[in-house]
Amino acid sequence: MRSSRSVTALLAQGYRNFLDLLYPRRCPLCHRILREHHELICPDCARDIRPISGPRCYKCGKPVLEEEEYCRDCQSHPGAFDQGRGIFLYDDRMKYSIMKYKYFGCREYSRFYGKAMYLYGRDLLALWQPQMIVPVPLYWRKQKIRGFNQAELMARELSRYTGIPVNTRLLKKNHATRSQKKLDAAGRKQNLREAFQVVGNPAGKSILLIDDVYTTGSTMDVLARALLGKGASHVFFLTLCIGRNR
Ligand SMILES: [Zn+2]
Numbered sequence: 001m002r003s004s005r006s007v008t009a010l011l012a013q014g015y016r017n018f019l020d021l022l023y024p025r026r027c028p029l030c031h032r033i034l035r036e037h038h039e040l041i042c043p044d045c046a047r048d049i050r051p052i053s054g055p056r057c058y059k060c061g062k063p064v065l066e067e068e069e070y071c072r073d074c075q076s077h078p079g080a081f082d083q084g085r086g087i088f089l090y091d092d093r094m095k096y097s098i099m100k101y102k103y104f105g106c107r108e109y110s111r112f113y114g115k116a117m118y119l120y121g122r123d124l125l126a127l128w129q130p131q132m133i134v135p136v137p138l139y140w141r142k143q144k145i146r147g148f149n150q151a152e153l154m155a156r157e158l159s160r161y162t163g164i165p166v167n168t169r170l171l172k173k174n175h176a177t178r179s180q181k182k183l184d185a186a187g188r189k190q191n192l193r194e195a196f197q198v199v200g201n202p203a204g205k206s207i208l209l210i211d212d213v214y215t216t217g218s219t220m221d222v223l224a225r226a227l228l229g230k231g232a233s234h235v236f237f238l239t240l241c242i243g244r245n246r
């Protein structure tokens, strides 16, 4: 006689197969249907995908030239965070992947994203030793429309692998940020400073911020400054993607 545990496991397996039939999961990079339900990415893309390697900005992790220690953004306006890294370059393939994830119902891509952040970020996490994982918050109305916070799903996956708890009650976004495109760096930061609020108590805590993409670094800088201002001991960040040095 089977134990009830294995019956439960079989039922769960059957349910997953049923779901896969109804809503086939897709590869987050080429978007083809995945054949095996344990796969998070297809074998072709698994062979092909590479995290960023080579010289990086010591502070934010953007790829830089061999002779550079810091990227241009960090040279002119170093962020308030201690250090941060992005796993993949924000190229067309990743832009498309994140677009499908955020706007076209491919929530399951978070499983691959979170695992990649863990696999390629775990050495840094061992060094940084954050005590909590904090996803960059969305304005509630935006989250309601989207149905989820893209950074939070990644944070939860990362937490499953690392055992570091996720805290979604530390930060709040009070209103949607106006379009940042026409603003200069100072305007962008002012815009963000007004939007985000520390609502929990970060005193004495080492915090890891999580987001999908790091571009200019304004968001991470503003959040780190706010958290350190309220007594956080360290602020690091990990993002799935990071832009190139400008
Ligand atoms: Zn693929």
Ligand SMILES: [Zn+2]
Pocket: 057, 058, 059, 060, 061, 062, 070, 071, 072, 073, 074, 075
């Ligand atoms: Zn940098």
